[in-house]
Amino acid sequence: MTDSRWITAAPWLWAIGLFVLWEGSVQVLDIPVIILPAPSDIWVATVKYWSPIWKNSVQTLYTTVVGFIMAVVGGMALGLAIGWSRSIYAGLYPIMIGFNSIPKVAVVPILVIWFGIGTIPAVLTAFLIAFFPIVVNVATGLATIEPEMEDVLRALGAKKHDIMLKVGIPRAMPYLFGSMKVAITLAFVGSVISESIAANSGLGYMMQLAQSQFNVPLVWAGLVALAVLGIIMYALMAWLEMRMTGWAHRGNRS
Amino acid sequence: MTGFVDLRDVRLTYGGAADGTLALDGLTMSVQKGEFAAVVGPSGCGKSTLMKLATGLIAPQNGTIEVAGHEVDGPVSVAGMAFQNPSMLPWRSSLANVMLPLEIVQPHRSKFRSEKQAYTAKAEALLELVGLKGFGDKYPWQLSGGMQQRANLCRALIHDPALLMLDEPFGALDAFTREELWQVMRDLHAEKGFTTILVTHDLREAVFLADKVFVMSARPGTIIREREVPFERPRPIELTYESAFNDIVHELRDLIADARAAA
Numbered sequence: 459m460t461d462s463r464w465i466t467a468a469p470w471l472w473a474i475g476l477f478v479l480w481e482g483s484v485q486v487l488d489i490p491v492i493i494l495p496a497p498s499d500i501w502v503a504t505v506k507y508w509s510p511i512w513k514n515s516v517q518t519l520y521t522t523v524v525g526f527i528m529a530v531v532g533g534m535a536l537g538l539a540i541g542w543s544r545s546i547y548a549g550l551y552p553i554m555i556g557f558n559s560i561p562k563v564a565v566v567p568i569l570v571i572w573f574g575i576g577t578i579p580a581v582l583t584a585f586l587i588a589f590f591p592i593v594v595n596v597a598t599g600l601a602t603i604e605p606e607m608e609d610v611l612r613a614l615g616a617k618k619h620d621i622m623l624k625v626g627i628p629r630a631m632p633y634l635f636g637s638m639k640v641a642i643t644l645a646f647v648g649s650v651i652s653e654s655i656a657a658n659s660g661l662g663y664m665m666q667l668a669q670s671q672f673n674v675p676l677v678w679a680g681l682v683a684l685a686v687l688g689i690i691m692y693a694l695m696a697w698l699e700m701r702m703t704g705w706a707h708r709g710n711r712s
Numbered sequence: 713m714t715g716f717v718d719l720r721d722v723r724l725t726y727g728g729a730a731d732g733t734l735a736l737d738g739l740t741m742s743v744q745k746g747e748f749a750a751v752v753g754p755s756g757c758g759k760s761t762l763m764k765l766a767t768g769l770i771a772p773q774n775g776t777i778e779v780a781g782h783e784v785d786g787p788v789s790v791a792g793m794a795f796q797n798p799s800m801l802p803w804r805s806s807l808a809n810v811m812l813p814l815e816i817v818q819p820h821r822s823k824f825r826s827e828k829q830a831y832t833a834k835a836e837a838l839l840e841l842v843g844l845k846g847f848g849d850k851y852p853w854q855l856s857g858g859m860q861q862r863a864n865l866c867r868a869l870i871h872d873p874a875l876l877m878l879d880e881p882f883g884a885l886d887a888f889t890r891e892e893l894w895q896v897m898r899d900l901h902a903e904k905g906f907t908t909i910l911v912t913h914d915l916r917e918a919v920f921l922a923d924k925v926f927v928m929s930a931r932p933g934t935i936i937r938e939r940e941v942p943f944e945r946p947r948p949i950e951l952t953y954e955s956a957f958n959d960i961v962h963e964l965r966d967l968i969a970d971a972r973a974a975a
Binding site: 611614616631 | 789797868
């Protein structure tokens with residue numbers, strides 16, 4: 459195999475290697491299933507509980523994606539506002555930092571009081587947790603326009619909105635897509651937190667229920683399902699990033 | 713006041729008039745229409761500040777600045793600017809980069825969509841003039857530094873500015889490319905006849921290109937000498953090896969050395 463084919467195969471080889479090591483360690487050390495199930499146990503559980511895993515995965519994916527889309531739209535809007543105006547930046551940034559420092563798990567009960575349990579708090583938790591990196595990145599992209607570029611355009615009589623439209627916003631796009639990769643995985647965290655505390659469906663709920671029944675292989679099957687969803691969504695964002703802002707990753711292309 | 717660009721008794725302080733840094737003080741200079749002027753001086757003497765003043769990006773605390781017969785009280789749209797950093801936008805092709813000013817400055821802005829073909833042809837002609845024929849659809853990061861700087865000059869000139877402001881545009885290039893671009897610049901100026909102010913620390917560059925070289929003092933910057941460069945145009949690059957040329961370069965060098973020592 460050539461080098462590049464090894465690199466293409468590497469993620470699969472490493473994943474398989476990890477599972478083999480895991481399986482072997484559990485067998486050799488004779489670890490009880492309740493402490494650490496072997497991949498084979500998890501596989502058996504996955505097959506056995508395929509229907510609930512699938513149904514709850516769809517629910518978690520749904521709340522995550524809706525929350526994530528809200529975070530992208532809201533984050534872009536606020537990021538633009540913050541990057542646009544120094545006074546909005548000065549006023550809003552400390553509040554945002556404070557807000558972001560609040561553990562989202564502490565917000566879920568409040569959301570439940572407002573909206574009841576289920577889908578809405580999960581969506582909102584995903585939104586709240588994924589929102590911040592998008593705002594910060596979009597604002598950074600706007601705030602770091604080269605001063606020379608700004609001078610060139612201002613000397614032509616360009617107004618602030620011209621500079622934003624022609625330079626700032628296209629320039630912020632790689633930052634936006636980069637932050638979307640971070641935000642999508644955070645959105646999963648938000649959804650699952652909320653589902654674990656207050657929901658009747660979703661992977662978080664399923665794992666909570668399985669745990670209370672000491673069905674440890676199913677808990678782990680839920681974790682694996684989350685990891686798979688996370689990888690798929692991350693890959694989708696990475697693909698979108700390449701598609702939309704390939705010019706910013708020219709080293710990989712030319 | 714008879715020049716195309718006139719600065720009279722200009723003072724500028726950065727960071728507050730009372731306790732800020734005095735960048736320029738009592739600076740007076742005048743550049744005639746169509747003239748190529750160069751500004752040289754020790755580093756940190758406020759050469760770049762001068763650029764921003766003349767294009768109306770910043771306002772002086774004292775003195776008056778006139779461009780094309782009007783007192784400057786905001787950005788002057790008759791100016792094109794090029795800096796050492798080509799600052800091409802990486803998501804636009806070279807051609808689209810060159811055409812950017814047309815999307816901003818009037819009257820081109822309102823006609824941009826309807827007359828896009830004519831503008832594209834104009835940009836391509838300009839690219840050809842600087843030796844970038846056929847590179848219009850390349851992205852800036854596919855071009856070498858010298859080629860980017862050529863495209864940068866095209867962008868500064870696409871809207872036919874009456875005034876071209878250059879801030880060390882060739883400073884980051886290797887010696888051969890730089891000399892090549894001096895000739896490109898010389899030919900552009902000969903063909904289009906715009907007034908040019910070139911800020912540079914390269915004295916040979918200043919003497920080769922300019923009709924008139926202004927020497928600035930150390931901070932606070934002011935004009936300590938205005939030196940005419942008498943060589944006939946068009947000037948061949950071989951001129952830079954002649955003794956008359958080097959005499960002027962030495963003269964300027966001594967002036968700047970004195971200015972540095974005085975600081």
